[in-house]
Amino acid sequence: MASPRRTAPGTRLRLSRDRVIEAAVRLADAGGLDALTMRRLGEELNVEAMSIYNHVANKEDLINGMADAVFGEIELPSHSDDWKTAIRKRSISFREVLARHPWATTVRDSGANPGAATLRHHDRVIGTFRNGGFSVAAAAHAFSAVDSYIYGFAMQEKSLPFTTPEEVAAMAEIMLAQLPRSEYPYLAELTADYVLKPGYFYGDEFLVGLDLILDGLEAMRNAS
Amino acid sequence: MASPRRTAPGTRLRLSRDRVIEAAVRLADAGGLDALTMRRLGEELNVEAMSIYNHVANKEDLINGMADAVFGEIELPSHSDDWKTAIRKRSISFREVLARHPWATTVRDSGANPGAATLRHHDRVIGTFRNGGFSVAAAAHAFSAVDSYIYGFAMQEKSLPFTTPEEVAAMAEIMLAQLPRSEYPYLAELTADYVLKPGYFYGDEFLVGLDLILDGLEAMRNAS
């Protein structure tokens, strides 16, 4: 009755590139890119590390696959919205996805051969600008400006030493106490009169900058 | 005459935290962060790897020091320029510095305890906005928007698989040939009608986005 290979509760399914990538994303989400080692990934998959090489060429290939998987999670711009609404929604989704996978902010789906999800996403974003009345050049400008902003914002957010409002307050209090006020008066002022005010949350800055860029793009589009 | 410790041509000076950091930046510039290992850094300094630990607590501390050194290279906003000119100049300088040290785009001077150059730089940038008539809140918005954009742009630029115009053309040609036109029509159009046009250089996008943000900030300042 029992097959020679037992199928215990959490036992292995057949390995595949997708299953490898999925597990790798899970590991990186939990412990950062440093926590992702081939040996630990093997454990996660109930397999020896060396088996992984049957499904990815090497670690770089694995990370490229992970980056493409992350791109696949971003909401595509909707065809039924006007360009501004569509780009705004997908930009908010993009930031959420990067917040869920902070390690992905520092990883680029290899410029040389991007994955299918990455290509589709970029194509749809550029298409949204083009159908919204942007010239090819203006669409290139828009694409560059918006995505640079999102990546940079996600990176800043990730590197903050706090997340919850309570942590912010505690941390800012300490930093302010240590900060030589005479040497860094503006930093001290910003911390005391802005960061330490109740309700402060760095994430709220995202929409301010995004809308500023989108309004600028609208003006650029109308001018051309 | 000869001292017991010979001072051969490329021989060691006394080690110091600054000398360690300087050599580490050199290594990372040449080969990326992966090329920076304690053992190789030791070689570069004519010293065993373990000696480095007399001057930095560990590799993380070393990288924090490197990030602060990079911040020290950025031109501070001038007091004699109006806020827009001052921020524009220092933003261009910031991007140049990140292009010189591509590894620095993915490294943050630990949010928890930033170095002196980082603090001074941030203080001067915030001060430039405040003296330019921005409220504390508006200065925080401006700071976040501009620096997110610069970091993100530098990251995109770094991850491009080409640098010189000739490489761009060659690479774009290949990518366009491989790209299923029917599946990614807008990406194909952008590549053919924009990237492959003579004179294309991705770096030129930087000022487009930067000026768009600065104009938006000016409007925000005037509105408040």
Add this chain to the structure above:
DNA sequence: ACCTGAACACCGTTCAAGT
């Protein structure tokens, strides 16, 4: 076709020992 065990050439970091 896929998985494994052993091995290679590396890592960061510690610690006791030297000067």
Add this chain to the structure above:
DNA sequence: ACCTGAACACCGTTCAAGT
């Protein structure tokens, strides 16, 4: 006070061997 040698617990990746 600073530097070193040996060692520890890891890495990514290869290769021949198993099924």
